[in-house]
Amino acid sequence: MVEGWRLGSLFGINIEINFTWLIIFGLILWTVSAGILPGAAPDASPTELWVIGAITTLLFFASLLLHEVAHSVMANSLGTEVSRITLFVFGGVSQMKNEPDDPMSEFKIAIVGPLTSIVLGGIFLGLYVVMQQLEVPRLYWSAMLWVGQINIALAIFNMIPGFPLDGGRVLRSILWNTWNSLERATRIASSIGRGFGYAMIGLGFIAMLAGALGGLWFVALGWLLSSAAASSYQQLQMRRTLGDVYVHDLMSSPVETIPQDLTLNEAAEEHFMRVHFTAFGVEQNDSIVGLVRMQDLQQVPRDQWDRVTVGEVMQQADSEERTINSDEEAVEAMMEMARNDTGRLLVTDHSGEVIGIISHSDLQRLIRVRGGLNGG
Numbered sequence: 001m002v003e004g005w006r007l008g009s010l011f012g013i014n015i016e017i018n019f020t021w022l023i024i025f026g027l028i029l030w031t032v033s034a035g036i037l038p039g040a041a042p043d044a045s046p047t048e049l050w051v052i053g054a055i056t057t058l059l060f061f062a063s064l065l066l067h068e069v070a071h072s073v074m075a076n077s078l079g080t081e082v083s084r085i086t087l088f089v090f091g092g093v094s095q096m097k098n099e100p101d102d103p104m105s106e107f108k109i110a111i112v113g114p115l116t117s118i119v120l121g122g123i124f125l126g127l128y129v130v131m132q133q134l135e136v137p138r139l140y141w142s143a144m145l146w147v148g149q150i151n152i153a154l155a156i157f158n159m160i161p162g163f164p165l166d167g168g169r170v171l172r173s174i175l176w177n178t179w180n181s182l183e184r185a186t187r188i189a190s191s192i193g194r195g196f197g198y199a200m201i202g203l204g205f206i207a208m209l210a211g212a213l214g215g216l217w218f219v220a221l222g223w224l225l226s227s228a229a230a231s232s233y234q235q236l237q238m239r240r241t242l243g244d245v246y247v248h249d250l251m252s253s254p255v256e257t258i259p260q261d262l263t264l265n266e267a268a269e270e271h272f273m274r275v276h277f278t279a280f281g282v283e284q285n286d287s288i289v290g291l292v293r294m295q296d297l298q299q300v301p302r303d304q305w306d307r308v309t310v311g312e313v314m315q316q317a318d319s320e321e322r323t324i325n326s327d328e329e330a331v332e333a334m335m336e337m338a339r340n341d342t343g344r345l346l347v348t349d350h351s352g353e354v355i356g357i358i359s360h361s362d363l364q365r366l367i368r369v370r371g372g373l374n375g376g
């Protein structure tokens with residue numbers, strides 16, 4: 001996943017926004033300021049409309065954020081670590097490092113999000129009623145009404161019982177509890193998620209054919225839901241396929257290295273072109289301090305390759321996102337690569353020393369072989 005910009009942290013959880021958030025912010029600001037508010041308050045000036053529109057949009061995003069924070073705080077209190085929340089198109093994603101341990105934890109973590117949205121919806125709708133009673137200008141209470149309604153809509157949408165939406169997680173926790181099988185529960189809950197996704201895509205297209213452009217939102221949401229459902233299930237299957245394999249079983253060791261003070265020219269000629277690896281360890285004083293990949297070199301313009309050193313472009317080995325302990329499960333390596341959008345990780349031992357490299361293709365090869373042995 002694309003890294004976001006860090007906004008700050010709340011209860012020890014990093015809050016990031018993805019670049020797609022800006023697009024969605026603009027779209028919603030435009031919808032509110034040019035579409036919804038003018039209808040509700042025809043006498044408002046354009047400046048008023050855009051200022052109140054911006055505040056309304058910010059309140060909407062704050063609501064989304066609180067929904068995600070509620071999941072994360074609950075998850076952290078139940079021992080499922082959430083490392084960060086990323087806000088992007090259609091809301092937020094809380095990145096949990098692992099699955100909840102038991103059905104009850106999953107149920108609590110899932111349900112608390114929609115509950116938060118309902119409470120927020122109630123608060124904004126309450127404000128709307130009070131402001132209307134106090135005869136505050138129509139523009140202001142119309143904004144409150146919209147934020148209140150959208151929070152209720154958010155709660156309802158998220159309670160669709162298709163995994164990985166909150167409602168789908170609630171369903172999975174119930175099935176998990178009933179069948180005592182996480183695998184079976186996930187399979188059913190994510191099939192339903194995919195089903196809802198396809199249904200939304202279908203409905204969206206029908207709406208668009210009928211001339212309602214808003215159908216496009218349904219198509220986009222449906223597509224996101226069905227692909228998220230499919231990938232959640234694949235992830236679980238991967239966990240099963242790679243269940244008893246550890247990072248040290250698959251890593252390449254020892255690591256081929258390049259000295260850190262070599263220029264990019266020298267690194268390319270003496271290493272990348274000679275040995276056909278696409279990544280090397282970076283060495284300084286007999287220990288490995290980082291990882292350098294072909295794409296790290298390619299980010300520097302060619303005419304600077306005789307001045308820039310490997311140490312300047314490498315991925316630091318001390319960053320948690322580039323390393324994994326050799327005793328971790330292989331599936332953890334796979335997840336970490338996906339989270340950090342990288343194809344390789346440095347493998348460390350207990351003392352933190354780099355002892356190997358694990359690559360995405362090593363993992364995929366094993367999945368193919370095992371998948372073949374299991375009859376597809």
Ligand SMILES: [Zn+2]
Nearest residue numbers: 113114158166
């Ligand atoms: Zn949620």
